[in-house]
Amino acid sequence: MSVENHPDQYYIDGINQNESKVIREIYDQFSEKVIHFICKNNGNESQASDIIQEVLIIIFKQAKNNNLTLTCPFDAYFFLLCKRRWLNELKKNGRTQVTSGSENLSIVDTTFEAVEETLLLSAKEALFQEMFQQLSDACQNLLKTSFKINNMEEVAKKLDISYAYARKKKSLCVGKLTELVRSSPKYNSLKND
Amino acid sequence: MKDQDYRIFEAYITGDLESEEMEQHNKKLQEDNDYRESFELYKTLNEHLKSEFENTEDLEQFEKSVSSISSNYFERRKHPKFAWVKMTIAASIIIAIGLYFLFGEVSKPQYQEVAQIPTIHLSERGANVEVYLQAEKAFNQRQYAQAIELFDQILREDNQMHSIRLYQAIAYMETGQAENAKKLYDKIIQQKNAFSEEALWYAALNELNKEDYPACKSYLKKIKPSASRYEDATNLLNEL
Incomplete structure (x- = not known):
């Protein structure tokens, strides 16, 4: 069943296109609630600023990499994402939430689902990057070059290796990354979420 | 497996x-x-x-926009009177326009007053990390002739690095090589990539430096209202 785009998809598209006007609108209209929540929950303005920037980058990446389609109001989606990121931050530092604050918005199930999905994808991508860093320098370099140039003949030429070796090596490097991710306990817990 | x-x-x-x-x-x-x-x-x-x-370059550009909008937003929150400062600036522009009609042309804004050369941060992407570091250092220390050569080396490796092309154009502009700068700006603008709007702004400054005001205005007018430079462009257009 196809789900219709929410009118607030405008914000996602604006983030995707790096439109300053839309980003400014998001700050002007939606960030005050987030700042208020974080300041009421063991945080300060500077931490609120970091969380808002982190969440905007998560949305940007999801829009670029996964064609993020909004099915709920942006206001609730954005607030809930910031809230979850902040509560994770508190948990990481062994601090607990004090007050729930202004979350009695009309947050419905679709918003929760959308936020869960965004956070899950973001956690997976962070894990992929973490595992990528564990590959050998040669593998990292070959993969970076392969995906940036997107033409294996040119890649081989640039790295001064044969075309056949470049292709074989690429498959082995992505294969190695596959094994690293699969054997990570974090991946198994994310997979079951 | x-x-x-x-x-x-x-x-x-x-x-x-x-x-x-x-x-x-x-x-x-x-x-x-x-x-x-x-x-x-x-x-x-x-x-x-x-x-x-x-999407590496797009992400870097997005992070830059968000960081700048965030700083402005939190600065405004700290100083709610900021709006008055803006109104004062607007009022001085109106007075300047009034003076223009009363006494003739007032002096045009100068390139040195308007141009703010950014500090750059190049994350390494190619095999030769050292060249990126040297280029970043040379540019930030305003050793533009050296930066131009290093940017050339990077672009020979990968001619799709739009950010490097933009920084090279700025370096040309700062060393008085306006025509070389213009060629690069026009190339970035035509390609409609993540750096095109920024290139329009610097291309306008390049013309301002040459005191070619019509050309400067023509670039400024192409900056879209959605771009982060729109406000700067509108202010400069008013002053011109």
């Missing part, structure tokens, strides 16, 4: 799998859970790496 399995996965993705191998691959997908799971993850990782490295 064996090396051969990954070769098959890769060939499947690039559409190079022979029909016999395809048959075996499909059979294994149905019968072997481990094989299927590895294949699905291999495909996901392939997609992930593709987006990650294709």
Whole structure:
């Protein structure tokens, strides 16, 4: 069943296109609630600023990499994402939430689902990057070059290796990354979420 | 998984799998859970790496926009009277226009007053990290002639680095090589990439430096209201 785009998809598209006007609108209209929540929950303005920037980058990446389609109001989606990121931050530092604050918005199930999905994808991508860093320098370099140039003949030429070796090596490097991710306990817990 | 399995996965993705191998691959997908799971993850990782490295420059540009909008927003929150400052600036512009009609032309804004050369941060992307570091250092220390040469080296390796092309154009502009700067700006603008709006702003400054005011205005007018430079462009247009 196809789900219709929410009118607030405008914000996602604006983030995707790096439109300053839309980003400014998001700050002007939606960030005050987030700042208020974080300041009421063991945080300060500077931490609120970091969380808002982190969440905007998560949305940007999801829009670029996964064609993020909004099915709920942006206001609730954005607030809930910031809230979850902040509560994770508190948990990481062994601090607990004090007050729930202004979350009695009309947050419905679709918003929760959308936020869960965004956070899950973001956690997976962070894990992929973490595992990528564990590959050998040669593998990292070959993969970076392969995906940036997107033409294996040119890649081989640039790295001064044969075309056949470049292709074989690429498959082995992505294969190695596959094994690293699969054997990570974090991946198994994310997979079951 | 064996090396051969990954070769098959890769060939499947690039559409190079022979029909016999395809048959075996499909059979294994149905019968072997481990094989299927590895294949699905291999495909996901392939997609992930593709987006990650294709969008590096866009992401850097986005982070820059967000950081600048965030600073402005939190600065305004701290100083709610900021609006009055803006009104004062607006009022001085109106007075300047009034003076223009009363006493003739007031002095035009100067390039040195308007141009703010950014500090750059180049994350390494190519094989030669050292060149990126040297180029970043030379540019930030205003040793533009040296920066131009280093940017050339980077662009020879990868001529799709729009950010490097923009910084090289700025370096040309700062060393008085206006025509070289203009060629690069125009190239970035035509390509309509993530740096095109920024290139329009610096191309306008390049013309301002030459005191070619009509050309300067023409670039400024092309900056869209959605661009982060729109406000700067509007202010400069008013002053011109």
